[in-house]
Amino acid sequence: MIGRRVLSGVLVLFGVSILAFSLIQLLPGDTAAAIAGEFATPEQIEAIREELGLNQPVVVQYFSWLLQVLQGDFGTSLATGRPAVSMILEAVPPTLSIAVVSLTISTLVGLGLGLLAALNRGRWADHVLSFLASLSIAAPAFWILLLLILVLAILNPVFPAVGYVPLSAGFWPWLSYILLPAIALSFTHGAEIARYTRGSVIDVLASPYIRAARARGASGAWLSRHHLLRNSAIPIVTVLGLQLGNMLGGVIVVESVAGINGLGRFAVTAVLQRDYIALQAYVLFAAIVIVVVNLIVDILYTVINPKVRS
Template sequence: MTAGMVLRRLGAGFLVLWLVSVLTFLLVQLTPGDPAELIAGENATVEDVARIREQLGLNAPVVEQYLRWCADLLRGDLGDSLFTGRSVTETIAQAAPATLSITGLAIVIAVVVGVSAGLLAGLRQGTWVDRAVSTAATLGIAMPSFWVAMLLISAFALSNPWLPATGYTPLAEGFWPWLSHLILPATALGLATAAELARHTRGCVADVLVRPYIRTARARGASGFWLIRRHLLRNAAIPVVTVLGLQAGRLLGGSIVVEVVAGITGLGTTAINAVLQRDYPMIQGYVLFSAVIVVVVNLAVDLTYGWINPKVRVA
């Protein structure tokens, strides 16, 4: 992929982030409820609520509030929480490692399990292996992640102290303590994506196997691992990478439920509290951070296309 293509993708990404910021700001303003009333409390007078609104700048026109927020954003300041008074940037930086760790490990589990199962089913079409993978994939898509998380905790965490049921340990405190707290929630979160990848991988492999260049390669003596690596995986990978890129945003959003079940204080818990409290700066910061992650993932997917298939680079 050329530098010009990367710059165009980056430009499109910045445009998406700007649109997300506008829509998020407007939707938050339209949300029922007044944060000033929540801060003031039940016994507050009208004068108290008005004073708090003035202090928070909520009486200014919406356009003025947005421009002021954008000006702070360009300086790297997402504002302060209306309730805790802490910097939104600091709060997100503290909560993000847990959520990104769960999401990252869930992606690894989904790729390893889903692609392996789909490849096996595609190579064994019509056999019991194919039927078993298809059935497991259907179940994996149908089962809610929070229910899977509770099952895994009941089955493994209660009888095995080396897999904690709740909590999160930062990576700085040790690799195994960090990983042991992530295995169950990440597995619960990644199984549905693994099922999706298995189904798409199976379909892509089945489609590629009937292509003329596969028959030609077999006629020339290519078989086994060489045929799979050289001809099969590269041509079947692009649709699978596309699905994985689309699922990345879903995994980031789905981590909210898993965090609650596993008792992990991450971005999900922070976002829920912000919505319940009408904490406008925190909501806007969370949505914008999530949008940045999705844009980065999509850019990585585009770059992966060019690495997998040289024809994409030429196009």
């Protein structure tokens, strides 16, 4: 099963590589002229065309580029002249820090509130939590972050407003810089996890084997340990994997507001500077991350539910 998932991931990455390569090919007009800029001389345009291999057939260009990617060469940034993969790896730690802290917060809060809502189905607690989840999903992450910065960084200077320091500078300095962006990003994702948890737990509670176990006098703690948590976990693991992938999109706005030089800021800068090579590398790198996350989710399926292996 894992072998099939790996093969499927490789095929997805192959398709994404074609789309990423097409970013350059689909530029309007002369690609080399668009990259060189408005005031470039014909000699400069021809040099770029020669450097990027744009004077070769498209198929030859693609497989030449793909071979470089397989060797770890994602191209050279047009704006900085540095290898794009080096710039991406430098931008990974801030984004990874925000994603890990945000996913931790959203998972703990989402699971707790979703379980509480499911166990109180139809009561006032369920209605209140469902309303708050809908409100959190509707609230944009950048707006929540601006409110948090206003209240906790400007009016009450508890946390820094912008910037980032690495974990090597100390745990609390590191956490203090990324906590507000992580909290802002976790609102939507935590609400989604809470809703999926509520629905999954309600479905399991309505199952015949749960009713039979209750009729035999099984306690709530025993049911939760042997049936409820494990059988509710597959949809929840699915949404956790999806949320981690979605964070790559949400973190772009959050990092821009917080002045953090992560992958989101890297992508925005590449677009504004028309750095097509860097943007191409970012698209491919993001696809690799999402495919790996989905593969991990599939492996977790086999641990949670052995029937999936067949």
